[in-house]
Amino acid sequence: MNVHGKHYRTIWLDENNPRQLQIIDQRSLPHRFLIETLHSVDDVIGAIADMHVRGAGLIGTAGGFGVYLACLEAQRKSADLFIESVILDASRLAASRPTAVNLQWAVNRVLDSLKTFIGSPDDFIKTALDTAQAIADEDAEFCRRIGQHGKKLIEDISLKKNGQTVNVLTHCNAGWLAFVDFGTATAPIYAAFEQGIDIHVWVDETRPRNQGASLTAWELGQHGVPYTVVTDNAGGHLMQHGMVDMVITGTDRTTYTGDVANKIGTYLKALAAKDNDIPFYVALPSSTFDWTLRDGIREIPIEQRDGDEVRYIQGLHEGEIKTILLTPIDSRAANYAFDVTPARLISALITERGICSASAEGIFSLYPEKRR
């Protein structure tokens, strides 16, 4: 999407030197827009581990391109140990964010493309690059399709409201910054905006890491989509008073029955949407389905992160990014990263193949090959 009026993806080959990558260093958003060049596998590992890049789609793609850089490095070191060197680096890449399922998947996909291949290191390198590029393009294309399917839902509301502003509420950042382009929850918003539909987004700030206030607000603002940041507490009041027409969120993991694990607080918004008869949609690429899980609340383990993410917060003070303490210095704080929204609260899922109900029946109707 656009930044300062120019189109960007979140990761790309350096135009001037295709032996290195460029990314947006997301740690300093929304206060600074920094492009970082990654020269080596170690640079990629660092960027993933230290969250210069984040979000399932983007982490996976970075891992894929990382294997390409591993091939370049292996060629420089020794032609004899080429494959051994690549495999070693690939396992280091895959371990840089242990819980990121997409990362292991992408690294393995590039490795697999090399396994069945016989040729010179140059051929290997080209194959690795082509596969990594395919992963990036597929990620963007899946998000684009989610946008096209979801746009129809926004269009319908716009028609019912005779062209009056459609107000969409979203939680966390399931935006293009979490993928290669378009995003998931934001893709229908961008698609509707491009089509000239009058749209406005309520952005939940999304404590404790404030991905809404920092990332979603920034990307919508850069692309020109009208938005307003609200606290996570505000959504219920907005819904009670007719100020929200629909909710769209992303998901980190989805059972085949339609339960959704997403950023902590999503469940509370789904309850409020249900209580006020407002449609609640979840947008996702099918890679987030976990085909083995039936009951999200009982079966999806919820990551507990450091309480300091609740006790401290980061922001801009006199031009510098500073971290301040919010609680008593000796305060305990708990930090559950996700919650599970049961399928009964979800109006529909928006996938790259189309829209379906949040139920085994609905999901298998779009993904019949997954039916056991």
Add this chain to the structure above:
Amino acid sequence: MNVHGKHYRTIWLDENNPRQLQIIDQRSLPHRFLIETLHSVDDVIGAIADMHVRGAGLIGTAGGFGVYLACLEAQRKSADLFIESVILDASRLAASRPTAVNLQWAVNRVLDSLKTFIGSPDDFIKTALDTAQAIADEDAEFCRRIGQHGKKLIEDISLKKNGQTVNVLTHCNAGWLAFVDFGTATAPIYAAFEQGIDIHVWVDETRPRNQGASLTAWELGQHGVPYTVVTDNAGGHLMQHGMVDMVITGTDRTTYTGDVANKIGTYLKALAAKDNDIPFYVALPSSTFDWTLRDGIREIPIEQRDGDEVRYIQGLHEGEIKTILLTPIDSRAANYAFDVTPARLISALITERGICSASAEGIFSLYPEKRR
């Protein structure tokens, strides 16, 4: 309640000079515990307007004591214009927080006590002080009674759990810092704690002004009650997983039908409590009932505050209290201060007269004199 092991109220006459007041300057909590001396009516007006003191009960009591200081000042100025001077200062006091209903009520109560009185300025001054002190004592006594009534609810859960920890979730600060002592939502917690019941409090941080993370956390910690700060997003997850036994909040305004206007986000917690069969209680002195309002969502106007309270946040950085920017610099932010929780989501109200259902029938059974 206790601070550094010593009992405090939030406002008191200076022991060494009963012609001045002392308060806890709440602006620097939880990072610094500062006692401030108020020498004049202007000091009291400043302390109310700039939120050194906040919370319905405390603001009212400060206004009452303010009229006492007005009498002292009037005596120093001129015996002839004594009453005129007191009335002028009283109207300035009442206007220092225009929306605080309790403030006008307390100022008028002290003034009224003077109206029917004939005597010397010294007698007037004594009457004003006695009335202000009565307001303070009544505020503390009403909160103490709320604590005694509410304690039984906690006791029942403790018995059902065979003495295992009772987990209470609360939102915002309806603690002793908002009143003269005990608080409302916290009063049953302190009473249960004093009785030796094993209790733990989940403290919602309560964005945007973080009264939970700063004030409720601080006061519970100082009194020795175990607590854990969580983001406002976390409550639903905690309730889904059996980690909350009951919710208690305060209220700013309550219809005679039992709808409750309280800090923004309260409604979301009430929805989650309902969805998980967890009792949701609201503790209040009867002064927060608005006997004219029937439908809280339609009839209670919700204050919109400056969006900068969402965009910026205050905390401690290297020993100094600093304010940092959280959003893009040009971000719009909306800041609705309260929401309305409909009576259907409230298990019961805890008042100074006892516990009743959140309904006209229940409320009038405790306050029959209000039935029209």
